[in-house]
Amino acid sequence: MNQPMSRRTFFADMGMGCAGLALGSLLARDGIVRGSTAEERPAHLGPHFPPRVKSVIWIFLCGGVSQMESFDPKPTLDRYSGMRIAQTPFAEALEASRNPFALRLERGAEAQPLMGTQFRFDRHGQSGMQISELFPNIARHADDIAVVRSFWTSSVFHSAQLQFLTGRQPREVGLPTIGSWISYGLGSGNTSLPEYVVLGTPTGSCCGGEGGYGAGYLGPMYGGVRLNVGSRTPLPFVLPADPGILPEERAAQLETLGRLNELAGVEYPDDPSLRARIQAYELAARMQTSVPDTLNLERESAQTKSLYGMDRSETRTFGTFCLAARRLAERGVRFVQIFHGNGGFGPWDSHERIRTNHPMAARQVDLPIAGLLHDLKRSGLLEETLVVCGTEFGRTPTTAGSSQGREHSPFGFASWFAGGGIKGGVVHGETDELGYHAVENRHYVTDIHATVLHQLGLDSRRLEVPGRRRLDIDHGEPIRAILA
Numbered sequence: 001m002n003q004p005m006s007r008r009t010f011f012a013d014m015g016m017g018c019a020g021l022a023l024g025s026l027l028a029r030d031g032i033v034r035g036s037t038a039e040e041r042p043a044h045l046g047p048h049f050p051p052r053v054k055s056v057i058w059i060f061l062c063g064g065v066s067q068m069e070s071f072d073p074k075p076t077l078d079r080y081s082g083m084r085i086a087q088t089p090f091a092e093a094l095e096a097s098r099n100p101f102a103l104r105l106e107r108g109a110e111a112q113p114l115m116g117t118q119f120r121f122d123r124h125g126q127s128g129m130q131i132s133e134l135f136p137n138i139a140r141h142a143d144d145i146a147v148v149r150s151f152w153t154s155s156v157f158h159s160a161q162l163q164f165l166t167g168r169q170p171r172e173v174g175l176p177t178i179g180s181w182i183s184y185g186l187g188s189g190n191t192s193l194p195e196y197v198v199l200g201t202p203t204g205s206c207c208g209g210e211g212g213y214g215a216g217y218l219g220p221m222y223g224g225v226r227l228n229v230g231s232r233t234p235l236p237f238v239l240p241a242d243p244g245i246l247p248e249e250r251a252a253q254l255e256t257l258g259r260l261n262e263l264a265g266v267e268y269p270d271d272p273s274l275r276a277r278i279q280a281y282e283l284a285a286r287m288q289t290s291v292p293d294t295l296n297l298e299r300e301s302a303q304t305k306s307l308y309g310m311d312r313s314e315t316r317t318f319g320t321f322c323l324a325a326r327r328l329a330e331r332g333v334r335f336v337q338i339f340h341g342n343g344g345f346g347p348w349d350s351h352e353r354i355r356t357n358h359p360m361a362a363r364q365v366d367l368p369i370a371g372l373l374h375d376l377k378r379s380g381l382l383e384e385t386l387v388v389c390g391t392e393f394g395r396t397p398t399t400a401g402s403s404q405g406r407e408h409s410p411f412g413f414a415s416w417f418a419g420g421g422i423k424g425g426v427v428h429g430e431t432d433e434l435g436y437h438a439v440e441n442r443h444y445v446t447d448i449h450a451t452v453l454h455q456l457g458l459d460s461r462r463l464e465v466p467g468r469r470r471l472d473i474d475h476g477e478p479i480r481a482i483l484a
Contacts, residue, residue: 045187047457052386052421054189055329056182056452058337059369059389061361062161062203062346064413066395066406068435069358071414072149073121073130076433077397081116085398088114090434112398114434115406118355127425134362137370143425144373144382145418146482150429150438153393153410153445158345160392160410162208166216167446167474178449179335180215180222185458189332192290194225197328199321200339202226207345207392213337217468224337227295229324234295294327308371319368326375329385334456340365348391352403373418383420386455390415390448397434412438415448421455421484428481446476454478 068074080088121130125142138145153160155169162168166175176184183195196213203212213224227234297305300323308323309315318340325336340347340361347364350357369389376382394413395406412431418424429441453460460475 045185047186048459048462049457051457052455053419054384054456055333056179056335056386056388056456057325057329057372058179058335058452059365059387060161060164060337060339060341061348061365061389061391062207062339062341063158063348063350063361063391064160064346064393064395064408065348065391066350066354066358067149067412067414067431068117068395068397069119069354070132070134071130071147071416072431072435073132074117074397074431074433074435077114077435078116080114080434082113084113085110085434088434090432094432094434094436110398112396112401112407114397115399115404118358125425127427129425129427134359135366137366138373141370141373141418144377145416145424146422146426146428147414147416148428148443148479148482149412149414149431150440150442151390151413151415151445151448152438152442156393156408156410158203158207158349158392158408160207160408161203161346162211164390164392164445164448165208165212167449167476174216175211176216176218176222177211177213177224178452179213179224179337180218181449181453181460181463182335182456182458183222184215184218185453185463186334186456189334190290192286193294193328193331193333194227194287195333196222196224196335196337197333198224198226198337198339199229199324200318201341201343202339203341203346204344212339217465224335227291227324229295229297229320234291294331295324297323297327304375307375309367312367314363315365315367318365319371322368322372323375326372326381329376330379330381350395350405351400351407352405354395354405357405376419382418386417386419386422386452388415388417388448388452394435397436409436411436417451417482419455423482423484426482428479441481443479444473444476446474447479448476450476451478451482454483 068077085091085094120133122133122139123129124131124139127143129139129142129145129147131139131142153163155163159169165177165179167178168175179196186195188195198213203209213226214220215222297310297320302311304323305311305319308319310319310323312319318338321338325338328336347361348358373382373387376385376387391413393408393410396409398407399405400407412435429443430439431437432439450460460470464470
């Protein structure tokens with residue numbers, strides 16, 4: 001027997017009908033399915049203190065980029081290549097500073113011979129920053145970036161990808177990512193676009209899966225929204241606007257939704273779930289035109305497309321993501337997360353043939369990332385945009401058997417920053433002479449989060465959700481040495 005339709009259901013279905021939408025994940029904005037302790041935006045919505053930037057473009061290179069093949073030259077490692085660590089003068093110091101995590105893997109790696117750096121390093125810019133020949137285009141921006149060579153994490157497995165994005169290992173499920181904290185704290189810079197956008201192929205289920213861009217206990221409404229650049233339906237759960245609908249008709253539809261929202265406030269003033277649902281429909285309706293327009297890269301000049309490498313087969317895909325990221329940031333999207341991944345461990349996971357695998361991965365991203373930096377700088381957007389480029393961990397100075405690759409190393413690795421409030425041409429922190437352990441100005445991965453939040457004017461401790469206590473290490477500390 002059919003049940004009578006409640007007013008709540010009527011209004012919800014009307015909202016869907018008027019918008020002509022297939023909302024899918026946007027219904028996560030509905031409080032009923034949210035299931036979170038943070039059912040409403042924080043009352044302090046907005047920055048806690050004056051921000052230096054408005055948006056963040058977060059580039060994540062999945063798989064573990066080798067620090068001694070990218071941004072951390074180690075001439076001493078070259079001198080001892082072929083020897084085992086126990087045969088070098090550094091064995092005693094290494095034992096004294098041994099990281100307690102993953103001891104078995106570390107000692108297993110130490111049984112293998114050291115392998116010298118596989119690519120040449122040259123000095124670039126007025127700063128003389130040393131950067132590997134793998135990144136000749138990024139190297140042209142040496143005076144715009146700040147490299148931190150002393151990051152560490154605690155997972156030797158690719159679960160470190162989720163740890164890099166949330167601050168904790170995946171055994172602690174339901175944790176917010178850095179992008180979701182920003183979405184939760186700042187809200188939207190453009191009411192017609194998502195607050196937190198994800199481009200590229202995210203980490204696989206092996207390494208966090210959807211948790212790599214989710215919002216955990218903050219609720220799905222603060223999670224990342226994946227966009228399919230170049231598709232007729234870039235937002236998978238929102239149907240494209242009917243080209244036969246006139247702008248006046250679209251405006252009338254949105255006005256109707258607005259009236260429904262007002263009606264909901266009168267009929268159900270204490271029903272946040274209904275209000276959240278109708279607001280989601282309104283947003284989705286606006287996205288029908290705003291998202292495809294934003295991602296219509298055909299409007300860009302041939303020169304700009306070439307700048308990002310979109311005219312070359314090996315850089316076209318990542319270049320498209322980087323150009324889309326610029327367009328999203330300039331339109332007010334708070335956090336754009338670009339994955340250079342393959343749905344598994346990632347293209348940078350080079351346990352063998354690092355001289356083949358790393359150059360292949362680098363060629364895909366070097367020109368597009370450099371194009372992004374150049375484009376942001378020439379337009380003035382770099383002053384209000386923070387670019388972060390990181391990876392989940394580094395690589396051991398030893399070989400992985402006879403494969404001419406390197407094992408995972410969580411003990412010391414590099415990432416870099418550029419943009420508003422960042423000192424360009426700066427190198428901060430050090431690993432030991434073999435590139436194994438971070439030994440000077442060490443930074444756990446959440447210091448990256450703290451730095452990003454600080455530049456956006458956010459204090460992570462004032463974002464905490466009642467009943468969800470976070471440890472000091474979860475909050476991290478801004479890396480002030482790289483801040484202008």
